Amino acid sequence: MEEMILRMKDVTKQYPAFTLDRVSLDIPRGYIMGFVGRNGAGKSTTIKCMTDIIRTDSGEMEWFGQAGSKMPLEMKERIGYVSEEPAFYEEMTVEWTGNFVGGFYRKWEEALFRKLLKRFQVDPKKKIKELSRGMKVKLSLALAMAHHPELLILDEPTSGLDPVIRSELLDVFREIIQDERASIFFSSHITSDIEKVADYITVIHNGRIAASGDKLTVLDQWKLVKADNRYLGPRLERLLAGMKRGEFGFSGMTRDIREFEREWKRSFPAADYKVEKLTLDEMLVRMAGEEEEFMEQHG
Numbered sequence: 001m002e003e004m005i006l007r008m009k010d011v012t013k014q015y016p017a018f019t020l021d022r023v024s025l026d027i028p029r030g031y032i033m034g035f036v037g038r039n040g041a042g043k044s045t046t047i048k049c050m051t052d053i054i055r056t057d058s059g060e061m062e063w064f065g066q067a068g069s070k071m072p073l074e075m076k077e078r079i080g081y082v083s084e085e086p087a088f089y090e091e092m093t094v095e096w097t098g099n100f101v102g103g104f105y106r107k108w109e110e111a112l113f114r115k116l117l118k119r120f121q122v123d124p125k126k127k128i129k130e131l132s133r134g135m136k137v138k139l140s141l142a143l144a145m146a147h148h149p150e151l152l153i154l155d156e157p158t159s160g161l162d163p164v165i166r167s168e169l170l171d172v173f174r175e176i177i178q179d180e181r182a183s184i185f186f187s188s189h190i191t192s193d194i195e196k197v198a199d200y201i202t203v204i205h206n207g208r209i210a211a212s213g214d215k216l217t218v219l220d221q222w223k224l225v226k227a228d229n230r231y232l233g234p235r236l237e238r239l240l241a242g243m244k245r246g247e248f249g250f251s252g253m254t255r256d257i258r259e260f261e262r263e264w265k266r267s268f269p270a271a272d273y274k275v276e277k278l279t280l281d282e283m284l285v286r287m288a289g290e291e292e293e294f295m296e297q298h299g
């Protein structure tokens with residue numbers, strides 16, 4: 001059985017105007033999980049719950065097989081975390097920053113830090129304020145990796161980077177999971193990055209997990225179906241999200257194509273419908289469409 005490096009079960013966190021609602025997900029050892037959702041969907045809030053930066057209201061957390069409401073201190077050694085907006089002392093140099101951060105970790109390896117800087121082409125002598133956004137991201141990654149974490153949690157590591165640097169980073173992600181048997185959990189708006197590199201995906205929408213699991217299985221189950229308007233009725237609509245109705249036909253997204261097929265065969269054994277693949281981008285757009293439709297109908 002696969003070893004789970006981190007588990008969240010029914011984790012809830014309430015803010016005045018937002019609820020992270022019973023979030024459950026499991027990160028297996030040795031894989032990359034991509035975490036995708038629109039702005040404000042709850043990605044950073046989920047990550048802050050995972051890393052024990054904010055207190056959850058309810059639900060269960062398990063880090064490296066150990067359950068608890070607070071992450072034990074020694075677990076922090078086993079995690080590398082890069083926040084959405086890493087904070088540095090701008091006047092200090094890269095090597096000073098490495099010394100400073102390294103002081104917090106028993107397993108910090110200076111030689112590995114130097115090696116990563118070289119690989120990422122970040123000059124150790126430069127001051128933080130002299131680094132570009134891409135260089136700062138690379139520095140954050142080197143700082144998060146130099147203590148040999150078993151789990152890297154990265155909040156939007158590729159946003160704002162050019163395609164060449166993004167592609168380089170994705171290569172580094174692959175190397176990390178191969179060499180270290182570590183896991184990576186990274187959030188991103190750039191769904192193509194997730195589709196390219198992730199083994200598992202978790203989709204969050206309005207504070208709730210819409211899908212979480214093996215990437216190929218999720219993308220295999222979520223499909224776009226199209227058919228003639230005369231077949232549309234409550235039984236089918238129940239299985240479809242993000243509906244679009246045209247003059248003749250409709251299209252909608254199903255989260256389980258097998259269930260849709262069974263329902264269709266029962267209702268219209270002689271009729272045809274079309275099935276199309278969905279990209280992660282299209283899934284998000286359809287989910288957003290569903291929300292707008294709901295608002296139009298319910299005010």
Ligand SMILES: Nc1ncnc2c1ncn2[C@@H]1O[C@H](COP(=O)(O)OP(=O)(O)OP(=O)(O)O)[C@@H](O)[C@H]1O
Pocket residue numbers: 015016017018037038039040041042043044045046084
């Ligand atoms: N400390 C806080 N107090 C109150 N509301 C908060 C707090 N932190 C986040 N929120 C709200 O929670 C919601 C989710 O925010 P979160 O940062 O988790 O989204 P996200 O998916 O990471 O978005 P983005 O992609 O824009 O970074 C937002 O509506 C935000 O305003």
